[in-house]
């Protein structure tokens with residue numbers, strides 16, 4: 001059997017110093033590029049095209065859109081929020097909306113998780129506005145993760161998996177469908193199943 005597929009391969013385009021929006025300080029960065037490759041037996045052989053680019057802070061490990069390097073950038077905090085923080089907000093709200101009802105307890109739990117893992121505190125009013133925004137976006141979590149995955153590094157992906165675990169465990173039990181959803185999330189972001197299971201094991205250990 002011939003095993004072939006595609007995979008994103010990361011390379012460094014440039015390095016330097018920038019004003020990190022998350023550290024709010026001058027930090028070293030790596031400008032990373034993700035190239036989609038055709039793989040044969042898991043070996044990247046043929047480059048298929050550019051899958052995305054991001055700027056990674058060497059200190060906080062946050063990843064940002066490349067415009068963050070533009071010295072004349074605006075002071076719009078949302079635009080330069082770390083990609084993983086934006087992804088956490090989006091995915092948490094999508095998970096909450098999945099069953100079609102939003103109750104207040106869920107909102108409180110989701111807000112607590114967003115603010116536990118994020119660097120920018122969100123108020124419950126901001127969450128209400130954000131829920132409307134996410135409701136208007138018809139795409140599902142898989143489509144979103146396929147799009148945002150290449151802009152996340154290992155640190156960002158791990159945080160996103162931890163948040164999903166936190167939501168899944170928040171009602172006191174963890175069932176097979178939740179386990180499958182989280183494994184799928186990791187697979188879409190091109191994480192190995194060993195890696196995802198490792199994060200799960202570590203999370204459970206911290207609960208006990």
Ligand SMILES: [Zn+2]
Pocket residue numbers: 020021022023024027057058059060061062
């Ligand atoms: Zn930083």
